[in-house]
Amino acid sequence: MTTVAQEAGAPTGAAPPSDPGAAIVTSGLTKRFRGGQTAVDALDLTVPRGSVYGFLGPNGSGKTTTIRMLLGLITPTGGTCSLLGLPLALALPRVGALVEGPAFYPYLTGEANLRRFDAADPTASGATVRRRVGEALERVGLTAAAGKRYRNYSLGMRQRLAIAAALLGPRELLILDEPTNGLDPQGTREVRALVKEIAAGGTTVFVSSHLLAEVEQMCTHAAIMRTGRLVADGTIASLSGGLATRVSVETPDAADAARVLAALGLADVRSAAGAVTAELGGHAPERVNAALVGEGVAVRGLAVVRPSLEDVFVGLTGEGFDVDG
Template sequence: MPIAQNTRTGEVPDDGPGGGAVLTAERPMTGRTGADEDLSIVTDGLTKRFAGGQVAVDALDLAVPAGAVFGFLGPNGSGKTTTIRMLLGLVTPTSGTCRVLGTPMPGGAGTVLSKVGALVEGPAFYPYLSGEANLRRYDAADRSADPRTASARIGLALERVGLSAAARKRYRAYSLGMRQRLAIAAALLVPRQLLILDEPTNGLDPQGTREVRALVKEIAADGTTVFVSSHLLAEVEQMCSHVAVMRAGLLVAQGPIADLRAAEAVRIRVETPDTAEAVAVLAGLGLPEIRVGDGEVGAGLATEAPERICAALVTGGVAVRGLAVQRPSLEDVFVGLTGEGFDVDG
């Protein structure tokens, strides 16, 4: 799937939250290259306006490949949760359409939601009941679940999220990480084709964050499409294969993370007291975008091998204290697309 920017006319505003350069103007603006049956989620012009004219989601064209770990990224208030509520049939769109697992929503909610697990805006459980007892109540409320297999499925779900040893412990004694894992277990009580997680690492300590991240990867490895909403760039970068970026209700870009990174140039950074001499050598090698800092020189790497650059610098009499290849992070990509960043560390 190519990177795509979402503007309904194909034009990009000069400023504002939807600004940015069109990366692949000759490609479809939705970023879709396959048939809809290859996509777990498809939206076309999906829009939600609330009372007073507030536009929470503006003409969203989203394409989530089946089997992907898809990061739905944006700062708080960018329209992520409203989009998820529309996908799940909890909020009716003002205009546009959405299909989940090939089924139009919200009309098809009764048939498709049994194939979808979701955690939206944090888990909700009875604090005085054990994790296992809470899951029994969740399972009993699911009309598609077979009560004859409840015990086996609950045990399997607890094992899958690593909570078998804490199954009889009361929920109020669970750590934040354990609570998030129990919520994911509730979403996996029956086999799911799609798992939607809204801010699954919100409020977690580093250990809890690692636990949830590892669990998402395990679920995806079993063939489930995982749709992860987050405002944390670093988490999405480590967890996801594809990403879409929202800002103020607009889709800024979407596509595989590798393709997004490829849009930003790889650079080389040389630490040296001989900045003038280093500039001359790098210019002689034809490296682009040479920039001089305090005790360092940077340049676009282009096609030149780093070891050859280092050898040329030493041969040219440049004292090289350090040399590093800097590959663009997800933060670099988004700054390049939008002209600004957002909550990188939360």
């Protein structure tokens, strides 16, 4: 991106906000499918403008159902939701979306597919479609494959094309459902970089994932879903802040070390064979180390363990997570 392009307002950059409120607001949002299964249960969510919002949860926790309700694809059985503080028909042209994987016409080329979806947007102009499609393809690195039929695209290329489709116009909000699914590690890194770049332009990004590491790396905020319910939300810092930073001491003298740590006033001292951990609280780790050594404890290692989102999640739900991110 050159400076000139930035000044000209590249179409994939942020659009001026239409409403100063939150990008996404849901209130008591509920979806009960016929057959009685409750996919989303009284969800209250507020996604601040300009945030990169991670929407976390294991598969089947209601993330995609929520996204479908946000986009007006399915009707909530209870509660409300709004995008950009606008009626849905006015909000959607300002929203780019990737829902449950790519879906295109296999017999059309990548470029023709993007033109097709652009034609469906009543606010998009046919006069600029050529340039916008070209720029979206370039943004995801598909320029060389623009003339290839979608049928012959690899899984990674399909995913990129879906992201390109979400970037066809100036967007205030991007809703990306599992954007790195099917991508190789290189592609995953590229998508993360792209999301950061888009967010830097002021676009709010709402990204669902079942990969904790991914959300930790990309997002400023997160919400954690479990079986259709919201179990936690807030900034990444505040979420992790809910759990204390711990100090972990590797030592053969576990009992002595535990005593010293308790004497220092550290809370929640737990000792195991060869290691002791405690909540660090306001203590400086180097002081803790000096005290241990001063008391004759053989310190083999000392580490400060900051809580990760995974710890938060496990703490909240007692459930593990797919963490192969």
